[in-house]
Amino acid sequence: MSEFAFETIEELHRQLARGPIRVRRQQVRRIEALVEGLEPDRLYPYDFLFYRITRYRPREDVRESYPGTRLLPDLLAMLRGLSAGAPADVSDAGERVYCLAEVAESCNVSVRTVRRWRRRGLPAAFYRFGEGRVRMCVRESVLARFVERNADLVDASGRFCRLTPSEQAEIVRRARRTLASGRxxxxxxxxxxxxxxxxxxxxxxxxxxxxxxxNPG
Incomplete structure:
Protein backbone atom coordinates (compact mmCIF):
# COMPACT_ATOMS: atom_id res chain seq x y z
CA MET A 1 0.00 0.00 0.00
CA SER A 2 1.34 3.42 -0.95
CA GLU A 3 2.22 5.87 1.80
CA PHE A 4 1.01 8.71 -0.44
CA ALA A 5 -2.60 9.88 -0.55
CA PHE A 6 -2.19 11.56 -3.95
CA GLU A 7 -0.85 9.74 -7.02
CA THR A 8 0.44 12.98 -8.54
CA ILE A 9 2.52 13.74 -5.43
CA GLU A 10 3.84 10.17 -5.40
CA GLU A 11 4.86 10.49 -9.05
CA LEU A 12 6.56 13.82 -8.30
CA HIS A 13 8.47 12.11 -5.50
CA ARG A 14 9.64 9.39 -7.90
CA GLN A 15 10.85 12.02 -10.35
CA LEU A 16 12.73 13.98 -7.69
CA ALA A 17 14.31 10.82 -6.24
CA ARG A 18 16.15 10.31 -9.54
CA GLY A 19 17.83 13.71 -9.37
CA PRO A 20 21.43 14.51 -8.35
CA ILE A 21 22.19 14.27 -4.63
CA ARG A 22 23.04 17.98 -4.36
CA VAL A 23 19.70 18.94 -5.90
CA ARG A 24 17.75 16.55 -3.68
CA ARG A 25 19.34 18.05 -0.59
CA GLN A 26 18.22 21.51 -1.70
CA GLN A 27 14.73 20.18 -2.30
CA VAL A 28 14.64 18.68 1.19
CA ARG A 29 15.15 22.16 2.67
CA ARG A 30 12.38 23.55 0.46
CA ILE A 31 9.97 20.81 1.50
CA GLU A 32 10.79 21.57 5.12
CA ALA A 33 9.81 25.19 4.51
CA LEU A 34 6.59 24.09 2.80
CA VAL A 35 5.65 21.89 5.74
CA GLU A 36 6.35 24.69 8.20
CA GLY A 37 4.13 27.14 6.35
CA LEU A 38 1.31 24.75 5.45
CA GLU A 39 -2.20 26.02 6.23
CA PRO A 40 -4.70 23.21 6.93
CA ASP A 41 -7.69 24.88 5.24
CA ARG A 42 -5.87 26.18 2.17
CA LEU A 43 -5.85 24.50 -1.26
CA TYR A 44 -2.42 24.08 -2.87
CA PRO A 45 -2.24 23.74 -6.69
CA TYR A 46 0.20 21.20 -8.11
CA ASP A 47 2.12 23.81 -10.12
CA PHE A 48 2.61 25.90 -6.96
CA LEU A 49 4.06 22.94 -5.08
CA PHE A 50 6.21 21.89 -8.04
CA TYR A 51 7.73 25.36 -8.32
CA ARG A 52 8.29 25.76 -4.57
CA ILE A 53 10.19 22.47 -4.46
CA THR A 54 12.10 22.56 -7.76
CA ARG A 55 12.18 26.27 -8.69
CA TYR A 56 10.94 25.28 -12.16
CA ARG A 57 7.53 25.31 -13.81
CA PRO A 58 6.11 21.84 -14.47
CA ARG A 59 6.03 20.55 -18.03
CA GLU A 60 2.97 18.44 -17.31
CA ASP A 61 -0.45 20.07 -17.20
CA VAL A 62 -1.56 18.73 -13.82
CA ARG A 63 -4.71 20.57 -12.81
CA GLU A 64 -5.04 19.29 -9.29
CA SER A 65 -5.13 21.05 -5.94
CA TYR A 66 -4.64 19.56 -2.50
CA PRO A 67 -6.13 20.57 0.87
CA GLY A 68 -3.41 21.34 3.38
CA THR A 69 -4.65 18.80 5.92
CA ARG A 70 -4.39 15.89 3.46
CA LEU A 71 -1.26 17.23 1.79
CA LEU A 72 0.80 17.28 5.00
CA PRO A 73 1.35 13.49 5.26
CA ASP A 74 2.42 13.36 1.61
CA LEU A 75 4.94 16.17 2.05
CA LEU A 76 6.31 14.46 5.16
CA ALA A 77 6.62 11.18 3.22
CA MET A 78 8.44 13.00 0.43
CA LEU A 79 10.74 14.68 2.94
CA ARG A 80 11.52 11.36 4.56
CA GLY A 81 12.11 9.58 1.26
CA LEU A 82 14.28 12.21 -0.41
CA SER A 83 16.45 12.76 2.66
CA ALA A 84 16.88 9.00 3.16
CA GLY A 85 18.27 8.72 -0.36
CA ALA A 86 20.49 11.79 -0.04
CA PRO A 87 21.21 12.41 3.66
CA ALA A 88 23.03 15.68 4.25
CA ASP A 89 26.24 15.65 6.28
CA VAL A 90 25.51 16.99 9.74
CA SER A 91 28.55 19.26 9.40
CA ASP A 92 26.84 20.98 6.45
CA ALA A 93 23.63 21.74 8.34
CA GLY A 94 24.87 25.18 9.37
CA GLU A 95 23.37 24.75 12.83
CA ARG A 96 22.88 22.15 15.49
CA VAL A 97 20.68 19.18 14.61
CA TYR A 98 18.81 17.09 17.18
CA CYS A 99 18.05 13.41 16.76
CA LEU A 100 14.53 12.50 17.90
CA ALA A 101 15.73 11.34 21.32
CA GLU A 102 17.51 14.68 21.80
CA VAL A 103 14.37 16.57 20.77
CA ALA A 104 12.48 14.58 23.41
CA GLU A 105 15.11 15.32 26.05
CA SER A 106 15.25 19.01 25.17
CA CYS A 107 11.47 19.34 25.45
CA ASN A 108 11.18 16.93 28.39
CA VAL A 109 8.70 14.70 26.57
CA SER A 110 8.79 11.12 25.30
CA VAL A 111 10.06 10.07 21.89
CA ARG A 112 6.52 8.88 21.19
CA THR A 113 5.32 12.45 21.72
CA VAL A 114 7.97 13.71 19.29
CA ARG A 115 6.71 11.22 16.71
CA ARG A 116 3.20 12.63 17.19
CA TRP A 117 4.61 16.12 16.68
CA ARG A 118 6.13 14.94 13.39
CA ARG A 119 2.68 13.87 12.23
CA ARG A 120 1.45 17.31 13.29
CA GLY A 121 4.04 19.02 11.08
CA LEU A 122 7.46 18.94 12.78
CA PRO A 123 9.78 18.44 9.76
CA ALA A 124 12.47 15.81 10.31
CA ALA A 125 15.05 14.64 7.77
CA PHE A 126 17.90 12.14 7.63
CA TYR A 127 21.46 13.32 8.32
CA ARG A 128 24.78 11.52 8.07
CA PHE A 129 27.12 11.76 11.05
CA GLY A 130 30.91 11.57 11.08
CA GLU A 131 31.03 7.84 11.75
CA GLY A 132 28.83 7.25 8.70
CA ARG A 133 25.69 6.60 10.69
CA VAL A 134 22.45 8.04 9.30
CA ARG A 135 19.81 9.29 11.72
CA MET A 136 16.56 11.20 11.48
CA CYS A 137 17.03 14.66 12.94
CA VAL A 138 15.45 18.08 13.33
CA ARG A 139 17.39 21.29 12.79
CA GLU A 140 17.51 23.61 15.79
CA SER A 141 15.85 26.52 13.99
CA VAL A 142 13.07 24.23 12.73
CA LEU A 143 12.43 22.95 16.26
CA ALA A 144 12.38 26.49 17.66
CA ARG A 145 9.81 27.61 15.10
CA PHE A 146 7.65 24.53 15.74
CA VAL A 147 7.68 25.23 19.48
CA GLU A 148 6.78 28.86 18.86
CA ARG A 149 3.90 28.00 16.51
CA ASN A 150 2.62 25.20 18.74
CA ALA A 151 3.36 26.54 22.21
CA ASP A 152 0.04 25.34 23.63
CA LEU A 153 0.53 21.84 22.22
CA VAL A 154 4.07 21.57 23.57
CA ASP A 155 3.11 23.10 26.91
CA ALA A 156 0.22 20.67 27.28
CA SER A 157 2.36 17.56 26.78
CA GLY A 158 1.90 15.27 29.74
CA ARG A 159 5.47 15.30 31.03
CA PHE A 160 6.31 18.90 30.10
CA CYS A 161 7.65 20.77 33.12
CA ARG A 162 5.30 23.34 34.60
CA LEU A 163 6.83 26.50 36.01
CA THR A 164 5.72 28.34 39.12
CA PRO A 165 5.07 32.09 38.73
CA SER A 166 8.31 32.82 40.59
CA GLU A 167 10.29 30.54 38.25
CA GLN A 168 8.70 32.20 35.23
CA ALA A 169 9.63 35.64 36.58
CA GLU A 170 13.20 34.51 37.30
CA ILE A 171 13.62 33.24 33.74
CA VAL A 172 12.39 36.54 32.31
CA ARG A 173 14.70 38.50 34.62
CA ARG A 174 17.75 36.45 33.63
CA ALA A 175 16.87 36.70 29.94
CA ARG A 176 16.53 40.48 30.07
CA ARG A 177 19.86 40.82 31.80
CA THR A 178 21.67 38.59 29.31
CA LEU A 179 20.01 40.06 26.21
CA ALA A 180 20.76 43.59 27.39
CA SER A 181 24.46 42.79 27.23
CA GLY A 182 24.07 41.86 23.55
CA ARG A 183 26.28 38.83 24.00
CA ASN A 215 3.15 41.26 27.38
CA PRO A 216 3.25 42.51 23.76
CA GLY A 217 5.45 45.49 23.04
Missing amino acids: ASPTAVAAHIAEQIRRAPETVRLALLRHDRE
Whole structure:
Protein backbone atom coordinates (compact mmCIF):
# COMPACT_ATOMS: atom_id res chain seq x y z
CA MET A 1 0.00 0.00 0.00
CA SER A 2 1.34 3.42 -0.95
CA GLU A 3 2.22 5.87 1.80
CA PHE A 4 1.01 8.71 -0.44
CA ALA A 5 -2.60 9.88 -0.55
CA PHE A 6 -2.19 11.56 -3.95
CA GLU A 7 -0.85 9.74 -7.02
CA THR A 8 0.44 12.98 -8.54
CA ILE A 9 2.52 13.74 -5.43
CA GLU A 10 3.84 10.17 -5.40
CA GLU A 11 4.86 10.49 -9.05
CA LEU A 12 6.56 13.82 -8.30
CA HIS A 13 8.47 12.11 -5.50
CA ARG A 14 9.64 9.39 -7.90
CA GLN A 15 10.85 12.02 -10.35
CA LEU A 16 12.73 13.98 -7.69
CA ALA A 17 14.31 10.82 -6.24
CA ARG A 18 16.15 10.31 -9.54
CA GLY A 19 17.83 13.71 -9.37
CA PRO A 20 21.43 14.51 -8.35
CA ILE A 21 22.19 14.27 -4.63
CA ARG A 22 23.04 17.98 -4.36
CA VAL A 23 19.70 18.94 -5.90
CA ARG A 24 17.75 16.55 -3.68
CA ARG A 25 19.34 18.05 -0.59
CA GLN A 26 18.22 21.51 -1.70
CA GLN A 27 14.73 20.18 -2.30
CA VAL A 28 14.64 18.68 1.19
CA ARG A 29 15.15 22.16 2.67
CA ARG A 30 12.38 23.55 0.46
CA ILE A 31 9.97 20.81 1.50
CA GLU A 32 10.79 21.57 5.12
CA ALA A 33 9.81 25.19 4.51
CA LEU A 34 6.59 24.09 2.80
CA VAL A 35 5.65 21.89 5.74
CA GLU A 36 6.35 24.69 8.20
CA GLY A 37 4.13 27.14 6.35
CA LEU A 38 1.31 24.75 5.45
CA GLU A 39 -2.20 26.02 6.23
CA PRO A 40 -4.70 23.21 6.93
CA ASP A 41 -7.69 24.88 5.24
CA ARG A 42 -5.87 26.18 2.17
CA LEU A 43 -5.85 24.50 -1.26
CA TYR A 44 -2.42 24.08 -2.87
CA PRO A 45 -2.24 23.74 -6.69
CA TYR A 46 0.20 21.20 -8.11
CA ASP A 47 2.12 23.81 -10.12
CA PHE A 48 2.61 25.90 -6.96
CA LEU A 49 4.06 22.94 -5.08
CA PHE A 50 6.21 21.89 -8.04
CA TYR A 51 7.73 25.36 -8.32
CA ARG A 52 8.29 25.76 -4.57
CA ILE A 53 10.19 22.47 -4.46
CA THR A 54 12.10 22.56 -7.76
CA ARG A 55 12.18 26.27 -8.69
CA TYR A 56 10.94 25.28 -12.16
CA ARG A 57 7.53 25.31 -13.81
CA PRO A 58 6.11 21.84 -14.47
CA ARG A 59 6.03 20.55 -18.03
CA GLU A 60 2.97 18.44 -17.31
CA ASP A 61 -0.45 20.07 -17.20
CA VAL A 62 -1.56 18.73 -13.82
CA ARG A 63 -4.71 20.57 -12.81
CA GLU A 64 -5.04 19.29 -9.29
CA SER A 65 -5.13 21.05 -5.94
CA TYR A 66 -4.64 19.56 -2.50
CA PRO A 67 -6.13 20.57 0.87
CA GLY A 68 -3.41 21.34 3.38
CA THR A 69 -4.65 18.80 5.92
CA ARG A 70 -4.39 15.89 3.46
CA LEU A 71 -1.26 17.23 1.79
CA LEU A 72 0.80 17.28 5.00
CA PRO A 73 1.35 13.49 5.26
CA ASP A 74 2.42 13.36 1.61
CA LEU A 75 4.94 16.17 2.05
CA LEU A 76 6.31 14.46 5.16
CA ALA A 77 6.62 11.18 3.22
CA MET A 78 8.44 13.00 0.43
CA LEU A 79 10.74 14.68 2.94
CA ARG A 80 11.52 11.36 4.56
CA GLY A 81 12.11 9.58 1.26
CA LEU A 82 14.28 12.21 -0.41
CA SER A 83 16.45 12.76 2.66
CA ALA A 84 16.88 9.00 3.16
CA GLY A 85 18.27 8.72 -0.36
CA ALA A 86 20.49 11.79 -0.04
CA PRO A 87 21.21 12.41 3.66
CA ALA A 88 23.03 15.68 4.25
CA ASP A 89 26.24 15.65 6.28
CA VAL A 90 25.51 16.99 9.74
CA SER A 91 28.55 19.26 9.40
CA ASP A 92 26.84 20.98 6.45
CA ALA A 93 23.63 21.74 8.34
CA GLY A 94 24.87 25.18 9.37
CA GLU A 95 23.37 24.75 12.83
CA ARG A 96 22.88 22.15 15.49
CA VAL A 97 20.68 19.18 14.61
CA TYR A 98 18.81 17.09 17.18
CA CYS A 99 18.05 13.41 16.76
CA LEU A 100 14.53 12.50 17.90
CA ALA A 101 15.73 11.34 21.32
CA GLU A 102 17.51 14.68 21.80
CA VAL A 103 14.37 16.57 20.77
CA ALA A 104 12.48 14.58 23.41
CA GLU A 105 15.11 15.32 26.05
CA SER A 106 15.25 19.01 25.17
CA CYS A 107 11.47 19.34 25.45
CA ASN A 108 11.18 16.93 28.39
CA VAL A 109 8.70 14.70 26.57
CA SER A 110 8.79 11.12 25.30
CA VAL A 111 10.06 10.07 21.89
CA ARG A 112 6.52 8.88 21.19
CA THR A 113 5.32 12.45 21.72
CA VAL A 114 7.97 13.71 19.29
CA ARG A 115 6.71 11.22 16.71
CA ARG A 116 3.20 12.63 17.19
CA TRP A 117 4.61 16.12 16.68
CA ARG A 118 6.13 14.94 13.39
CA ARG A 119 2.68 13.87 12.23
CA ARG A 120 1.45 17.31 13.29
CA GLY A 121 4.04 19.02 11.08
CA LEU A 122 7.46 18.94 12.78
CA PRO A 123 9.78 18.44 9.76
CA ALA A 124 12.47 15.81 10.31
CA ALA A 125 15.05 14.64 7.77
CA PHE A 126 17.90 12.14 7.63
CA TYR A 127 21.46 13.32 8.32
CA ARG A 128 24.78 11.52 8.07
CA PHE A 129 27.12 11.76 11.05
CA GLY A 130 30.91 11.57 11.08
CA GLU A 131 31.03 7.84 11.75
CA GLY A 132 28.83 7.25 8.70
CA ARG A 133 25.69 6.60 10.69
CA VAL A 134 22.45 8.04 9.30
CA ARG A 135 19.81 9.29 11.72
CA MET A 136 16.56 11.20 11.48
CA CYS A 137 17.03 14.66 12.94
CA VAL A 138 15.45 18.08 13.33
CA ARG A 139 17.39 21.29 12.79
CA GLU A 140 17.51 23.61 15.79
CA SER A 141 15.85 26.52 13.99
CA VAL A 142 13.07 24.23 12.73
CA LEU A 143 12.43 22.95 16.26
CA ALA A 144 12.38 26.49 17.66
CA ARG A 145 9.81 27.61 15.10
CA PHE A 146 7.65 24.53 15.74
CA VAL A 147 7.68 25.23 19.48
CA GLU A 148 6.78 28.86 18.86
CA ARG A 149 3.90 28.00 16.51
CA ASN A 150 2.62 25.20 18.74
CA ALA A 151 3.36 26.54 22.21
CA ASP A 152 0.04 25.34 23.63
CA LEU A 153 0.53 21.84 22.22
CA VAL A 154 4.07 21.57 23.57
CA ASP A 155 3.11 23.10 26.91
CA ALA A 156 0.22 20.67 27.28
CA SER A 157 2.36 17.56 26.78
CA GLY A 158 1.90 15.27 29.74
CA ARG A 159 5.47 15.30 31.03
CA PHE A 160 6.31 18.90 30.10
CA CYS A 161 7.65 20.77 33.12
CA ARG A 162 5.30 23.34 34.60
CA LEU A 163 6.83 26.50 36.01
CA THR A 164 5.72 28.34 39.12
CA PRO A 165 5.07 32.09 38.73
CA SER A 166 8.31 32.82 40.59
CA GLU A 167 10.29 30.54 38.25
CA GLN A 168 8.70 32.20 35.23
CA ALA A 169 9.63 35.64 36.58
CA GLU A 170 13.20 34.51 37.30
CA ILE A 171 13.62 33.24 33.74
CA VAL A 172 12.39 36.54 32.31
CA ARG A 173 14.70 38.50 34.62
CA ARG A 174 17.75 36.45 33.63
CA ALA A 175 16.87 36.70 29.94
CA ARG A 176 16.53 40.48 30.07
CA ARG A 177 19.86 40.82 31.80
CA THR A 178 21.67 38.59 29.31
CA LEU A 179 20.01 40.06 26.21
CA ALA A 180 20.76 43.59 27.39
CA SER A 181 24.46 42.79 27.23
CA GLY A 182 24.07 41.86 23.55
CA ARG A 183 26.28 38.83 24.00
CA ALA A 184 23.99 36.04 22.81
CA SER A 185 21.06 35.13 20.60
CA PRO A 186 17.66 34.29 22.14
CA THR A 187 18.29 30.58 21.48
CA ALA A 188 21.64 30.71 23.24
CA VAL A 189 20.10 32.68 26.10
CA ALA A 190 17.43 30.00 26.60
CA ALA A 191 20.05 27.24 26.60
CA HIS A 192 22.23 29.16 29.07
CA ILE A 193 19.38 29.84 31.48
CA ALA A 194 18.19 26.23 31.21
CA GLU A 195 21.61 25.04 32.34
CA GLN A 196 21.63 27.51 35.24
CA ILE A 197 18.21 26.56 36.59
CA ARG A 198 18.35 22.87 35.60
CA ARG A 199 15.37 22.93 33.27
CA ALA A 200 14.89 21.69 29.71
CA PRO A 201 15.88 24.34 27.12
CA GLU A 202 12.44 24.25 25.52
CA THR A 203 10.83 24.82 28.92
CA VAL A 204 12.76 28.07 29.14
CA ARG A 205 12.08 28.95 25.51
CA LEU A 206 8.34 28.44 26.02
CA ALA A 207 8.39 30.53 29.19
CA LEU A 208 9.92 33.43 27.26
CA LEU A 209 7.49 33.01 24.36
CA ARG A 210 4.57 32.93 26.80
CA HIS A 211 5.80 36.11 28.46
CA ASP A 212 6.11 37.86 25.09
CA ARG A 213 2.57 36.84 24.12
CA GLU A 214 1.12 38.04 27.40
CA ASN A 215 3.15 41.26 27.38
CA PRO A 216 3.25 42.51 23.76
CA GLY A 217 5.45 45.49 23.04
